[in-house]
Amino acid sequence: MPGLPAASPDEPRLRHMPSAGEEAARMAAVRRYNILDTPPDGAFDRVAAMAARLFDVPVATVTIVDADRIWFKAAHGLEGVTQIGRDPGLCASAILRDDALVIPDTLTDPVARSNPLVTGPLGVRFYAAAPIITSDGHRLGTVNVLDTKPRVITEDDTANLADLAAMVVDAMELRLSGLRLLREEQERRKTQEEARERAERDREAIAAFASTLQRTLLPPSLPAIPGLELACHYQTASPRDVGGDFYDVFPLGADRWAFFLGDVCGKGAEAAAVTSLTRYTLREAAQHHDDPTDVLYALNSALLLDPSMGSRYCTCVFGTLHPAPGGGFTITFATGGHPPVFHLQPDGDASMAVDGVRPAIGMLVGALEEARFASHTLHLAPGHGLLLYTDGLTEARTTDGNMLGEDGVAAFLARRGTAQAGRLVADTVNLLAALPDGADDDIALLALSVPHQPVPEQPTAMAPTLAAASFDGADRAGQERPR
Template sequence: MTDSALRRSAEAPPADERRRLDAVRRYRVLGTPSDGAFDTVTSLAARIFDAPMASVAIVDADRVWFEAAHGLDGVTQISREPGGCASAFLHDAPCVVPDTLSDPRTAAHPLVRGGPGIRFYAAAPLTTARGECLGTVNVLDVRPREATEDQMAALADLASLVMNELEVRLSAARTIAAERSQRTTAERLARALQRALLPPTLPVVPGLDTAAAYHPASVDEVGGDFYDLFPLDDGRWAFFIGDVCGKGAEAAALTSLTRYTLRAAAIYDPDPCTALANLDAVLKSEHQGDAPRYCTAVFGVLQPAPGGAFAVSLAGGGHPPALALRADGTAELVSTTGGQLIGLLPRPHFVQATTRLLPGEALLLYTDGLTEARTSDGAMLGEDGLARRLSAAAAQGADGLLDTVDKLLAELGTGVSDDTALLALSVPSHRTAPSAQENR
């Protein structure tokens, strides 16, 4: 960023600054206690830069509030000093100061001249869809240094992730407020909060049909099942599905933290087992003498392959296996047996598996509300029972597959006693089915 651009940002017209401060108020983050979600971002930022300090900072009229801070023990806010960090907060692109003492914009700043003696500063802005800058994700070091293009690009990705989470929270708050204004029953509030915890839509994946559904067991209680599907920056796609412990508001908070952490972990390292291990570490760090916060989950990565196929790598932590539906009418459980609960055990073991989806084949991921449902004879449906019921459903595509599951849940009726989340991934059949010898 040029000196003139930085000066222009520091001298924003009063009307623009009023609009920016209005946006800060709109997102309601000033002075709120950290819930752990953004701590993952600061930890990742510090690791990516190999730096001792990082923060997610929101800029008010006269102070800088740290919504999350890594390596800045006990610091929750600082005064908004002229120049230096204050001016960097207000620009619209990532910036870096390799040596703060040698740069007239930062040399006099208290954090540079005094403790902790910052000598390096990098920041990526938190910019709303309307163009207002709320603050930044920052990386700080006590030694002068350079930043690579990859590090700055990753910092910008983390800032986008924080902004997405703020948008989700704002949307959830507005949804709940709107529901309250119309009807303040527990059923409507629960539905509004549940919707806010799940992706409103799934992204379009080239060469793949996708569908998802959520079936609550109770209309007036928020469950803890979750799912997501999102792109990685190398042409691959990540997905996950899981179930947190408990119900109600505590489960909702844990669901939000879990989804956000898995997305953040995928930016740093999308390896399935590593993503679950990072989630395990975050859940344990959030447990401070209260009841344990744990979940089950499957995290996977889709890699486009020749012939329209997709290579699938996934890892499981205490979660039911995925169900692969083959073009020949068979069903195959993609087992991650042995994967342990996330966030509960001292050193949990996660199990990784791979498979291949060819044209005309599908993968179904689900939570245990489906397989633990009771059939008419009182027995649990189970994984094998589900496989038998769906073995010929691959040709129906993702939407058709979920329609079949919907009918199955309706048939089970009162035998369904827990929430069920579903995520279907289907490769359209556009060529002759491969021979039995083709590797999966």
């Protein structure tokens, strides 16, 4: 490839001298990236080092053209120099061009020969630069290669230099995006810290605040679904903490309903933020996806994409139901890292058969991009019931110090001999109240059952029950409204 001639002021790709307004807009773009006078950054240092290797030159730099100076964001082979004056400036000339500026011999160039890098100890004789151009057309600076002896480069070389300048733009955009996210996170953390400080100054208001916030994260009531009975219960381990457990039941239209129950990692305001995002995402995704697994995939993406969520994740059961031919309901659900759903059905005597059911695959939601989920379908026939719960139930400890576990809860429910939603919830709450230490974690319960005989629809729906660790209204907690 033939060498390129030296640049001259009347080259066809030389841009006009910018007006005062254009220069002001360019400087606004420089300020937007907030990069001037920042510490060394590996991404830009690598670009300078790569340029030096590609062109086999002793010096390569990444510069930003300020109003009155050329500032070096990265400098390979140029120790102790962080900036030089803008006039006369090679970089200042390079940003006036749409293509690369190449000066084979600086001593023959009227602008370059008076530059301090040429006249000073470094003795630069060769200079080439590609402008760093943003997506909206502003030229912020240049990627430069310098040598102490004259030389020519090929068109492929100038294309490589332009690619390096484009890499700098990409790095600056990523850095800007990171700064924005960091500022947003700092603002969120500042807000949370201020909220915590206010709570410490007024401890009497903490319990009321937590209770009010908790209610905003739970449905005010459960819907009336013809032929189905619903019951729910919620209790926090401490009245001063906002729990991370959640549940909801809502219509999808055309005799279809959706339900979910889950548990966010952690407690307090940050867990409440994740709970709020989770409930909103599940409700919104359910309107667009018929398959429960797709709804969980949408939630997984939302939790991973929102930087304010940090490393928070959740477990969740999400399902849909609709009337089945011949009675009862067809239920399809998917789980993400959640305990199995208890399916209760009569076994021919006074006890119930209790099966722990969950799909074959169900990873934690919001923990991994490659999380996978699967669904399971069952028939909730007349006389059958489902109990959904968070792990505060199975991790509650008995008098001997052992956890109840899934087997212990299933054995208890089997002995109670009922699948009716209200009694399932009330019996479970009574079980917790009878334990020596109650429950030391938040607990959410949601029960669904199909009566043997149709129950007339009532005009009211059951509101969720909120309780603290010591609950004294177990029977009332399990009272359901017939559907």
